[in-house]
Amino acid sequence: MRTVDVAIVGAGFAGLAMAGALRRAGRDDFVVLERAAEVGGTWRDNTYPGVACDVPAHLYSLAAHPNPHWSRTFAAGGEIQQYLRDVADREGLGDRLRRRTPLLGARWDAEGAVWHLDTGAEPVTARSLVLACGRLTEPHVPAIEGLESFAGPLFHSARWDHDVDLAGKRVAVVGTGASAVQLVPELARRAAHVTLFQRTPAWIVPRGGVDIPRAERERLAAHPGDLARLRAALYAEGEERFASRSGDAVASAAARDVALAHLHAQVADPALREALTPDYAFGCKRVLLSDAFYPAVASDAVTLEPTALASVEGSVLTAASGERHHADVLVLATGFAAAQQPYAELVRGEDDTLAAHWSAGMTSFGSTVVAGFPNLFVLNGPNASLGHNSAVLMAEEQAAYVVRALCERDRRSDRVLRVRPEAEAAYTDEIAEAAASTPWLTGGCRNWYVDDRSGRLTLLWPGTVQAFHERLTGADGSEFEPARAPVTGSLPTHPHG
Numbered sequence: 001m002r003t004v005d006v007a008i009v010g011a012g013f014a015g016l017a018m019a020g021a022l023r024r025a026g027r028d029d030f031v032v033l034e035r036a037a038e039v040g041g042t043w044r045d046n047t048y049p050g051v052a053c054d055v056p057a058h059l060y061s062l063a064a065h066p067n068p069h070w071s072r073t074f075a076a077g078g079e080i081q082q083y084l085r086d087v088a089d090r091e092g093l094g095d096r097l098r099r100r101t102p103l104l105g106a107r108w109d110a111e112g113a114v115w116h117l118d119t120g121a122e123p124v125t126a127r128s129l130v131l132a133c134g135r136l137t138e139p140h141v142p143a144i145e146g147l148e149s150f151a152g153p154l155f156h157s158a159r160w161d162h163d164v165d166l167a168g169k170r171v172a173v174v175g176t177g178a179s180a181v182q183l184v185p186e187l188a189r190r191a192a193h194v195t196l197f198q199r200t201p202a203w204i205v206p207r208g209g210v211d212i213p214r215a216e217r218e219r220l221a222a223h224p225g226d227l228a229r230l231r232a233a234l235y236a237e238g239e240e241r242f243a244s245r246s247g248d249a250v251a252s253a254a255a256r257d258v259a260l261a262h263l264h265a266q267v268a269d270p271a272l273r274e275a276l277t278p279d280y281a282f283g284c285k286r287v288l289l290s291d292a293f294y295p296a297v298a299s300d301a302v303t304l305e306p307t308a309l310a311s312v313e314g315s316v317l318t319a320a321s322g323e324r325h326h327a328d329v330l331v332l333a334t335g336f337a338a339a340q341q342p343y344a345e346l347v348r349g350e351d352d353t354l355a356a357h358w359s360a361g362m363t364s365f366g367s368t369v370v371a372g373f374p375n376l377f378v379l380n381g382p383n384a385s386l387g388h389n390s391a392v393l394m395a396e397e398q399a400a401y402v403v404r405a406l407c408e409r410d411r412r413s414d415r416v417l418r419v420r421p422e423a424e425a426a427y428t429d430e431i432a433e434a435a436a437s438t439p440w441l442t443g444g445c446r447n448w449y450v451d452d453r454s455g456r457l458t459l460l461w462p463g464t465v466q467a468f469h470e471r472l473t474g475a476d477g478s479e480f481e482p483a484r485a486p487v488t489g490s491l492p493t494h495p496h497g
Contacts, residue, residue, distance in 0.1 A: 005029035006406070007117055007126035009103045009343070012041020013062070014379040014395040015132035016087050020064050021399035023091060027406065031126075032093060033119060035102035039088045042136045043080040048160040048179065049186035051077035054207070054289045058227065059234040059390045062087060068220035068227050073209030074289075103133075106347045108374060113416050115375065127415065128375040130402060131343060132395075135380055135459065138337045142174075145311040150330050152315060157183060157333040164329060166190045172317055172327035174309050176202055178288055180333035185292035187331075188301040195317070195325045196297065199308040200285070200445065201278045203259045207289035235465070238389030242464050245283040245388045247438045256282040266294035275306040284443025286387060339451040339458055341381060349373035358382075361451035361458040364419075365427045365479045366472055368398050371419040375409065377402045383431050385449070385459045387440075393465045401472040412483040423479040434462040 006022060008015050011034035022030050038044050053060050057075035061067050065087045071079060088097060098119075105118040106129060117124040139156040141147075147154070153164045157179045171191040173180055176198045187194045220227045243251035259282065267273045276297065278285075297304050307320035317325045339361065344354035349372045357363070357372055362382035364370050369377060379398045385391060409417050435441055435457040440449050449459040461468050 001123045001125055002031065003114075003125045004031045005126065006031075006128045006130060007115065007124055008032045008130045008132055010034065010041065010132035010134060011039040011084075011088065011097060011099075012043070012132065012134050013084065013392050014134065014398070015039075015041075015130075016084060016091065017062055017392070017395045018130050018132055018379060018399045018402065019093060019096070020062065020087075020091050021396075021403050024064070025403045025406075027403070028096075030096060031124060032097045033101045033103055033117070033124070034097065034099050037099050038081075038085070039097070039099075040081045040084045041134050042158075043077050043084060045137070046077055046158050046160075046179070047162070048157045048183050049190070050182040051179075052182060053077075053080060054178065055238075055390045055392075056209075056234045058231050059238065060392055062392060063231075063396060065090060066224070066227050066231065068224075069217050070212060071217075072211050074207065103343065103346060108349050108376075110350060110374075113374075113414065128377065128406060128409070129347075130377045130379065131347070131381065132379040133341065133343045135338045135341065135385065136336045138342045139332070140335045140337050141332060142334050144174075144309055147312050149314055150312050150327075152328045152330065154330045155332070157331055158336070166329060168192045169328040170195070170326060171329045171331060172197065172309075172325060173331045173333055175333035175335065176200070177333060177335055178286060179335075181288045181290045181293045183331070183333060184302065185290075185296040188296040188299060191301075191329075194296075194302045195305055195327060196302055197305045197307070197309040197317070197319060198275070200280075201276045201306075202285060202288045203256070203278050203282050204262060204288045204290050204293060205255065205259050206262050207291045235389070235393070239464050239466065241388040245287065245439075246462065247281070247283060247443075252282045252439070255287075259287075263294060267298045269298065272298060272304065275304060278445075280445035281439040281443030283387065284439040284445040285447045335448060338448045347373070347376070349376065359453070361454040361456045363424055363428045363458075365423045366398075366401060366475055367394075367461065367468075368401055368472075369405070369417070369419045369479065371421040371424040374416045374418045377405070382458055383461050385461065386465070387449075387460055389465050394461065394468060397465070397469050397472055401475065404475075408477050408480070414483045414485065416484070418481040419479055420481050427479075428456075431462060432456060435460075438462060 008018050011032050015032055019032050052074050056073055057070035101119045104120050107116045109116055115126045115129040139158045155161045169191050170193050171187050172195045174197045244255035296302050305319045309317055310320045311318045315326055317327055344358055347354040351372055364382040367382055367384040379395050384394050409415055440457050449457055451458040
């Protein structure tokens with residue numbers, strides 16, 4: 001059995017950010033458990049044609065590891081994956097990073113004041129547990145009648161089958177979200193024909209972006225101050241986008257006009273334009289960036305089916321409209337189980353599992369700590385996503401909060417942090433009040449930010465990154481219950497903090 005101060009689950013952006021924050025705080029007694037053979041999280045798993053980030057690369061990177069060598073404004077998935085490998089190497093994680101080590105179960109031991117982790121191999125005992133498992137990890141496969149009868153290759157965009165040769169094939173794509181918008185133009189170039197099943201159109205704005213010349217990369221490498229200023233400018237641009245995404249009337253109208261002008265400029269056919277025009281408020285769903293999607297859909301290479309896929313019978317796909325389409329390959333670009341985190345069933349706190357605690361939707365204090373789960377921290381979980389700026393910034397803010405909380409833990413006689421239920425309830429009410437009038441709840445659409453079980457906004461933080469920073473740095477420890485009498489057999493106090 002291995003005993004550590006902190007166990008981190010997941011080696012994507014959030015997990016590596018947490019490991020780096022611990023090391024810079026002088027806390028080296030930790031382990032990172034990664035279920036796969038490589039680090040990278042969603043950027044390891046998503047390898048579909050055209051996969052890239054829609055946040056500028058110089059901002060979609062860790063503050064402690066700026067990268068002057070990004071080759072494009074919006075980095076491709078493979079380049080981001082390589083960046084994360086490089087970060088893991090630079091952090092010198094060594095044997096602290098345990099690849100091919102999944103979390104199979106986690107149980108709080110009140111007597112020992114530790115978490116017992118089942119990995120299927122060597123058990124791990126940790127005084128604190130950080131779940132950095134991500135929210136875009138488990139593909140969502142919709143319930144479609146007869147789906148299992150499809151006659152050809154069938155796979156989710158996040159589990160791309162590179163052994164399937166698409167040349168000369170009729171390919172059907174289900175979904176028009178972020179992955180599909182990147183994927184469809186690539187398929188249009190490779191396949192004989194593409195049929196796109198659209199349940200709901202997306203608001204799409206111009207992407208722009210360029211290949212970054214070698215000279216520019218060399219300049220940024222030679223002048224770190226220039227890179228820092230570029231990152232600051234990109235951050236400020238992102239923060240400005242919050243107004244249009246969250247329902248500010250003037251900003252939303254201006255952004256909507258940009259999206260509509262983009263659609264009109266790229267799609268000449270009025271009927272197709274109408275089918276591609278959302279009937280819900282700008283920002284209600286994730287706003288997408290693309291310069292290639294509309295031209296692809298408007299080309300002879302793609303047929304837009306403006307309704308959802310209703311049923312499958314062999315190679316025949318029937319839409320909700322009643323139209324029948326034939327396909328040789330079926331790709332599900334249908335998103336992820338984001339609102340109901342798959343790991344929640346595995347984690348048992350003082351009374352129940354996280355899944356039970358979150359049965360009406362995820363709740364927390366500070367988007368990071370959860371009542372009933374002592375010394376547990378969740379990154380990228382409840383209300384920690386963004387619709388306007390880099391999510392990496394949120395994970396870094398949470399990692400910094402965890403380090404501060406660990407110092408608070410070590411000052412306590414029982415060395416245990418228990419979130420007050422009242423603090424969690426108050427934070428949940430704050431989120432609800434801030435979100436009440438936003439398009440995410442009132443914009444007339446269904447989105448993955450809202451938990452269907454309760455109708456609450458459980459994924460997005462309904463504010464700016466700066467507001468999140470202020471909320472977490474303003475936490476004074478009063479979110480935790482007073483220390484209880486120490487338990488015999490607890491681990492020794494950590495020397496740092």
